[in-house]
Amino acid sequence: MGSHRRSSQSFNKAWVLAALMSTIGLCSAEPAKALIPYVFTPSTQELEGAGIGIGRTAAQLLRLGQPKEAARLAALAVRLQPNDERLWSVLAEAQLRSEQLDDAAGSLARAKSLNPTNAGLWFAEASLALRDNRPDDAIPLLDRGLSLDPKNATAYFDLGNARVMQSDQKRALKAFERATSIKPSFWEALNNQSLVLFEMGNTKEAIRRWRSVLKINANPEPMLALAAALNKVRPGDEESLKLAQRALAESPNYVLPGHQKKQLWGLKLRRATAELFNNPSLQNAVERAEANADPKSAN
Known part of the structure; x- marks a missing residue:
């Protein structure tokens, strides 16, 4: 029994050795190959979470004034989560701010197809x-957006601008007044009320409202517009000259008629401003502004 057991053990060892040598032979028959690395494949939920996180980062970059970087991140976010209209709207806003207007239009269309009840998407497309x-x-x-969000002051402001572009002064004034009724501190809308009133020939009321604007925000645009209106009423008015000098020093682009027109200044106000600039007391201020103005702002 003992000799049979040793014989059996010897046979088993020989078989294992033969099998091992056979395996070694097979391995050496081909060149050695690198190990195939393990690739992590994230789940759908994890991809969705990543998309939201990247979208939030893109929105933060927008708030920091970095629209190009925001657009790149938002484009990645919508690839990870293509059915979230919030991400498409962030992408559209980033593209809009970085002058990618055609791409922005496409992104807005996609966002609206996902959620047509989002008023902000209609407003954004109108802005475009x-x-x-x-x-x-x-x-x-x-109008469609305001039917969904009837107390949006900015939308009424944009509506007023659209009416100005159509030369519909009465309805423009009504829209701007609606904007300030919702948001009394909305100085841009109050300023544009004065722009319209001046073109309508109501200079006295335009002046009154421009003064109200400057109490909210001493911005160069209403400052120069008020100066032109005051000079129209009383040529060479000392207050008018001081306001014009300060406005041109702070925002020299307003010396350019093209820039004024781009800001929706009407023909009457542009002519009144040209008359103001002809005052010899403003010659140096006008020349400095012309030297510092950016011609691109008039395009």
């Missing part, structure tokens, strides 16, 4: 139309 000088397209978009 206004930037492209298409007020006729912007107005129905604004």
Whole structure:
């Protein structure tokens, strides 16, 4: 029994050795290959979470004034989570601010298809139309958005601008007044009320409202507009000259008629401003502004 057990053990060892040598032979028959690395494949939920996180980062970059970087991140976010209209709206806003207007239009269309009840998407598309000088397209978009969000002061402001572009002064004034009724501190809307009133020939009321604007925000635009209006009423008015000097020093682009027109200043106000600039007391201020103005701002 003992000799049979040793014989059996010897046979088993020989078989294992033969099998091992056979395996070694097979391995040496081909060149050695690198190990295939383990690749992590995230789940759908994890991808969705990543998309939201990246979208939040993109939104933060927008708030920090970095629209190009925000657009790149938002584009990645919508690839990870293509059915979230919030991410598409962030992408559209980033593209809009970085002058990628065609891409922004496409992103807005995608966002609206996902959530047509989001008023902000209609307002954003209207803003895009206004930037492209298409007020006729912007107005129905604004009306649709306001039907969903009727207390949006900025939308009424944009509606007023669209009416100005259509030369519909009465309805423009009504829209700007609606904006300030919702948000009394909305100085831009109050300023534009004065722009419209001046063109309508109501200089006294325009002056009164421009003074109200400057109590909220001493911005160069209403400052110069008020100076032009005061000079129109009383040429060479000392207050007018001081306001004009300060406004041109702070914002020299307003010396350019093209920039004034771009800011929706009407023909009457632009002519009144040209008359103001002809005052010899403003010669140095006007020349400095012309030297410091950016011609691109008039395009």
